[in-house]
Structure formats: C-alpha cells, structure tokens
Amino acid sequence: MARYFTDEHEWIDVDGDTATVGITDYAQGQLGDIVFVELPGAGTALSKGGDAAVVESVKAASDVYAPIDGEVTEGNSALEDDPALVNTAPEGDGWFFKMTIGDASQLDGLMDEAAYKSFCDSL
Amino acid sequence: MSEETEFEEPETGTLPLDAWHRAKGARMVEFAGYWMPIQYEGIVAEHEWTRSSAGLFDVSHMGQLLLSGPDLDAAVETVLPIDLSTLKLGMQRYSLLLDDEGGVLDDLMVSRWPDSLYLVVNGATKWDDIGHLREYLPDEITLNHLDEQALLALQGPKAVDALARHAQGDLPLADLTFMKFGRYTIAGHDVTIARAGYTGEDGFEISLPGEAAAEIADLLCGEPEVKPIGLGARDSLRLEAGLPLYGHDLSPETSPIEAGLVFGINKRRRTEGGYPGAERINREIVEGTARKWVGLKVEGRMPAREGAEVLVGDAKVGVVTSGGFSPTLGAPIAMAYVASEHAGSGTALEILVRSKRLAATVVPTPFVPHRYYRGK
Numbered sequence: 001m002a003r004y005f006t007d008e009h010e011w012i013d014v015d016g017d018t019a020t021v022g023i024t025d026y027a028q029g030q031l032g033d034i035v036f037v038e039l040p041g042a043g044t045a046l047s048k049g050g051d052a053a054v055v056e057s058v059k060a061a062s063d064v065y066a067p068i069d070g071e072v073t074e075g076n077s078a079l080e081d082d083p084a085l086v087n088t089a090p091e092g093d094g095w096f097f098k099m100t101i102g103d104a105s106q107l108d109g110l111m112d113e114a115a116y117k118s119f120c121d122s123l
Numbered sequence: 124m125s126e127e128t129e130f131e132e133p134e135t136g137t138l139p140l141d142a143w144h145r146a147k148g149a150r151m152v153e154f155a156g157y158w159m160p161i162q163y164e165g166i167v168a169e170h171e172w173t174r175s176s177a178g179l180f181d182v183s184h185m186g187q188l189l190l191s192g193p194d195l196d197a198a199v200e201t202v203l204p205i206d207l208s209t210l211k212l213g214m215q216r217y218s219l220l221l222d223d224e225g226g227v228l229d230d231l232m233v234s235r236w237p238d239s240l241y242l243v244v245n246g247a248t249k250w251d252d253i254g255h256l257r258e259y260l261p262d263e264i265t266l267n268h269l270d271e272q273a274l275l276a277l278q279g280p281k282a283v284d285a286l287a288r289h290a291q292g293d294l295p296l297a298d299l300t301f302m303k304f305g306r307y308t309i310a311g312h313d314v315t316i317a318r319a320g321y322t323g324e325d326g327f328e329i330s331l332p333g334e335a336a337a338e339i340a341d342l343l344c345g346e347p348e349v350k351p352i353g354l355g356a357r358d359s360l361r362l363e364a365g366l367p368l369y370g371h372d373l374s375p376e377t378s379p380i381e382a383g384l385v386f387g388i389n390k391r392r393r394t395e396g397g398y399p400g401a402e403r404i405n406r407e408i409v410e411g412t413a414r415k416w417v418g419l420k421v422e423g424r425m426p427a428r429e430g431a432e433v434l435v436g437d438a439k440v441g442v443v444t445s446g447g448f449s450p451t452l453g454a455p456i457a458m459a460y461v462a463s464e465h466a467g468s469g470t471a472l473e474i475l476v477r478s479k480r481l482a483a484t485v486v487p488t489p490f491v492p493h494r495y496y497r498g499k
Contacts, residue, residue: 032162032165032166032355033165033166033167035424035426035448035455036424036425036426036448036455038425038477054477056425056426056448057166058166058167058170058355058359058447058448058450059161059166059355059358059359059447060428061426061428083424
C-alpha cells in the first residue's frame, strides 16, 4: 500500500483501485481542536483539487480538497461522534473518506512521505 | 486544505511580551497591527483552564488613553453617552463611542482617576478613536496615549487567589468588587488593577509599565493556578459570556440599542441627549428597533460562523455576527441580528451554512452564566 501527500496537507493511501483520504498530522496541528467534520456522501463525484470536505476547528472552518479524481465510496462515520479523532489519530482512525481512483496517473504528481516532510520543514 | 483565519491584519508591530509569548511556545498571529498569541497548548484546553482556574491574557494591543483638562466631565459628555456625575473615583463603567447617526465607532471602558479619566479602547480602533477624540474634544483637553503601558487580564475563579499573593495596595483585593479599580504595586512596580475582564469570569485587568510586563507575567504564571492563554480562547470565552466584539457584533452599521447595550446609555443622558447620535438612540430606547441581537443555540455539532444567514422559511431575517463551538456546552452557539418579530426567546429559526439548513433556537444570553464578583 502506497501513501501520497498533497501540498494542501491531505494524505491518500492507495490500496488496489480504492484510496483512503485524510488530513496530515501537520494539518491537524495547525487547525487545533477539531469540533466537526462535514464529509461527502457516498456517490459524490470528486475532482482533483476540488472541494471534498470541510473541517471545523474551534476558531474556523477549513476546506479539504480531493487529492485525485474519483467517486466517494464511504465516509468515516466515527468522525460524527468523535471529530477529535482527527486530532488524536489524523493519519489513522481519523481518516475522512474512501474513494475510487479515477485516473491513476494523477498520483504521479503527489509527494511521498520524505518529500512531504521536507515540504513541511520548509513552511 | 486551506485555513480561513480571521486573525489577519497588515503592518505588524511587537508588544512588550512578544518574546515572552514566543519563549512560552505561543503560536503568534497578526491581529490589530501586532503579533499576538492565538494559542499555547490549544484553545479548548486554555478555555477550560480559564473557566476552572485562572488564565493570563495579554491584551496590550488595546489602547490606554488618559484625558485631563478643565471642565473635563462636560467635555467628555459631549462625546460619550455617559453620566460622569455618577462615576466616582475608583469606579469603572462601560461606554460607547458613537457617530452622528448613532452607529458604534467603538466600545470602551471609562475609569475615574484623580483629576483625569482613563479609557481602555479596542486595539483595532484605537488610532481612529484617538483621531475622533482629538477632533471632538476642546483643545484644552489633553489626551495622553499611554503606549508605554502593557495590559494583562487575569481571569477565572482562582485569579483572586493568585493575584492577592503579589498585589499590595490600600484596598484589599477582596474589597475590590466588579467594575472597581485601585492602585497597587506588584514586585515594586506601580500598577492599576480593575476588577473586570471579557470572559464572564471573575477577574482583573492590570495596567502596568511595559518594561515590567515580562517580570510580572512570570510572577503570575509562577502561581499554580495560572497559565498563559491566547486570543483564541479569549474569543470563545467572550462568546459564551454573550459579550459583543467590536468589528463583528458592533460596527457603525449597528446601533447600541439593537445590540441590547441600553445600559451603555446612562439614564440622565437618555432624557438630556447632547451626545452624537442621541436623537436616534433615544428614539430607539422608547420605540424599539427593527432588529435585535440575540443568542442562538444551534442543533447538531456544525458551527455557524459570522456572516451566515438566518432564515424563516425562505425569508432571510438576520445574519450571524459571531459563532463557534462552545467548549463548556459542547455545542455550537452563535450571536445574530434578527428581525425583532423573530427575536423572542424560544423562537425556532434556521441558519444557512454551506447550503445546509441548521435548526437554531433563540436563547437568553449569556450562554454560560457570568461569575462577576459583586461582594459577599
């Protein structure tokens, strides 16, 4: 399973022809206490760079973008009861949604873990 | 992911505690022309600490002004709707800077000092306020901007315990009730302490020399009850307390009567007038206003933020001016101007957030009861 990162601080785990998407530990640290996550419903068509979800911290709402084209297959229902999972396990149980992979070539433009780490260090 | 921060201002100065905040690990943002700490360990933790113990806030960006001169009270009463004949030495009162149409230019605190009046005004408006006061006050009135002074707010139920170990003055802190102030020393430095704040909790605002700010902040944060708290929690605390924030809930487009601030127009002035906007303000006190500022409890967990429309059916009846998630209540809360016929407590409304309709109910404020110390 390969993990990719966007420069908007989303991560995407690719497993066969589906992918799991969330926001990075760096992102949750910047946002602070997460109080609500608005997820796309199953069947929602996403396009790379377009709006996919909204994450609300105590102080502000922030958009989460789709890392690639595809269709949402499932939202993480655990976030409805416990949005703070995004703070405590951003790159694990705090995932946002799963999606199909519309165009695998789009993954080539994303960062791997080492590249993302040096990207964050540069911010 | 992108963050829509509401704490963005150009041109950035540093305040006396800038290095102190950074050394304590604060995340600094630009606000009102200065670098300010928005949070240390996290807004919710800092919010809850202030409600249960004591939080130290740096509000040195606010403007501290000293007015003096002949016939001072009469001169100031032409600018502010305050009754200075009832403001005795050692007392502080809330007042408003109004334009000629009765719109709010700022809200402020006025204290009676010996031979002078001391004003604390909002940071984002202080330069405009100074210009306005210089323009409207007679030349004989001297206006000193005390820009060498820092301002700290120690807020929370245990603030009095921590401060009493350091503040020495003629008046014991136990006798300093809400909206009174006195002169004290802390570690040998002259300070002025007012029993006031903007969190809804008991607490104090301490005006102190900028060069002593780090020493005094260290002393207070050395007490087990006290932690430094950022502006993020200051905003969530004041929202729970139902207190308006200038630039959000108050502006030149709002009248203080719409905002429920009739107490800011002192009784004698309501009949006498003689302050900017008096005609409109005094008419609104008698006749009421077309819209009112209300508290809203929001169903679910999704917060409604500033700018969200308030609906009844398909009709827009209002707009949210402050909104967020209440850590104390574990639910979203908001403040909004709504048409007066929909402003009654218990009225069911809807708020439009990103094309979703959130059910909301008009509720009395404060959302979390005030705990000001008014004496035993």
